[in-house]
Amino acid sequence: MTALSFDRFTLDMRRGACPALSAPMMTGDGLLARVPLTDAITPQQLAELCRLARRHGNGIVDVSARGNLQVRGLTKASAPVLEADIRALGLPLREGLAVEIPPLAGMDPTEIADPRPIAEAIREGARDIQGLAPKMSVVVDGGGQLRLSSLLADIRLVAAAMDGDIRWKLLLGGTEATGRVFGDFRETEAVAATLGLLRRLAALGTSARGRNLADNLPMNSGIEASAPPFRLFPLSDDLWTVGIGPAFGQASAEDLMGLCEEAMRLGVNSVKPALDHSLLFFGLRAACEALAAYAGNGGFIVSPADSRSHIAVCSGRPACRSASFATHDVAATAAAECAGLFDGSFRLHVSGCAKGCAHPQPTALSLSGAAAGFSFIADGKAGDRPFASVTFADTNAALRRIADLVRAERQGDENSAACLARLGPARLSAAVTSGRP
Ligand code: SF4
Structure with missing residues (x-):
């Protein structure tokens, strides 16, 4: 031992x-x-x-x-x-280095390319690279039924079929939707480019992340949403x-x-x-x-269709000392009482504090715990400026009022995320604080 x-x-x-x-x-x-x-x-x-x-x-x-x-x-x-x-x-x-591939890689008849050889070559090549950030991650996504598009990655390779050939788009930082395009490579070039970037990041020190090399690069485009598992x-x-x-x-x-x-x-x-x-x-x-x-x-x-799969929630009380309440209780009640809000268009983020561990990316609606109660944030992260704050006791009632407002105001085939965005912080705040949608 x-x-x-x-x-x-x-x-x-x-x-x-x-x-x-x-x-x-x-x-x-x-x-x-x-x-x-x-x-x-x-x-x-x-x-x-x-x-x-x-x-x-x-x-x-x-x-x-x-x-x-x-x-x-x-x-x-x-x-x-x-x-x-x-x-x-x-x-x-x-x-060693986290080099992640989709969970069905190599077994999925719909994938564009098998990412495993590239991932293995990067893992192997990175063994002698010292001094990378502890959470450095590389994603190699060959497409298919389950993709890693929504995971944050320092370096991401995404397969694309072009004129009978396979090319790998290399992105820096963010998710697939928010990453910056570094270039477009054949398989062996993609491995060399990735290892070159990892060496540059190691030279910058253990706080350097992929996004630090992304200045002035164009944003990615043409993203397909990841399917739920x-x-x-x-x-x-x-x-x-x-x-x-x-x-x-x-x-x-x-x-x-x-x-x-x-x-x-x-x-x-x-x-x-x-x-x-x-x-x-x-x-x-x-x-x-x-x-x-x-x-x-x-x-x-x-x-x-299970509402619980549309809520990102951190461990909260008692598992995390930074949390002032039981996040899972709030999330379970929200899933049971506001099911109509969860149509798959966004993920509700219930966060024990402003750090936002469970969903580092922005989302249509977040709840962030503080000493006195919950802050509600529209189209942002748990640490962003709230549009309303309520006590712990009123949290689920406030969520129900938002769900009622969305149900009443939804236009045509508008989804919940689009409706929340259209209503905006002022309408949402009025619903939360007045109790009258
Ligand atoms: S978001 Fe805050 S409360 Fe939740 S797990 Fe992270 S540090 Fe803990």
Whole structure:
């Protein structure tokens, strides 16, 4: 067993530190360790990981928005034991630079190009690059049914078919919609260009990010929205996958173990944590359908129509010390009471504080917690200027008033995001504060 040094422990309490398996981060409910995987694992392995989460932590397991498993409630004594026990499971753990690919890469008959060779070449080439920002990430997106368009990335390669050829568009910073276009490359050139940019960023120091090299570059255009993962997807060779999500990205180890045991019983033999807090289970179509039915009955998200899948919420109280309230309670009530607002056109952001961990990008409507209550923000981030503030007790009633206003004012086939934008901060503020839409 290795001892977790106090210096590393203290260092990793910094905001923005990456809570990797070997460098857990302090949160409100103890240390949090991230378990980043590069490939699918078996349901047996996931169940074993859950047993370890129960033995060494508080039994709560997160699936992050980027598709990382996280074990919560560890102590300084139990975190290194968890690390050793997880390493003994022989999981495909990611070491080094985060080079992310869509979860169906290489199995998706609709993808434009298989991103795995490029991702592997970048991982390999980046091994000797020292001094990158701890959260530096590269996305290699070959297209297909599940894309990584909405994830922030320092460097992003996006496949495009052009005149019978495959080209890779290289973007710097932001999401696919907000990134800046650095250039257009063939496969080998794309790897070299990415490694060259990573070396430039390393030379600028550990605070340098992709956006720092993006000045004066043009904005990307022509973006397709990412599909949600909560449904069945056909893959190559009669294989299917189904996306299942714990509500708000968090489940008890017992519930996940039950899901894994059912997967094993049905002959579903692999599972991959994926984007939007999902777990993708792979198997025959009938087995995937049966597993989705079991999961839905158990309270998991199994459909993009589930309002909970349209709310981005951070861990809140008690898991985060910066939160002054239980974010999941507010989000659960909002999902139940304001279902008509969630038509898939935007994601409601419920944030425990202005940092906005759960949704770093702007969205049509955000709630941000402060000492005395909640701030409401239109078309912005959790830390942006609010259009109204309410007490904690009035928060869900205020949300209901906004949902009622949107229902009453929606024009034609206008979606919720467009309606919120058209109404603007003044109308929304009047609805929140007066209670009369
Ligand atoms: S946004 Fe949420 S998880 Fe992040 S620091 Fe604030 S309260 Fe904590």
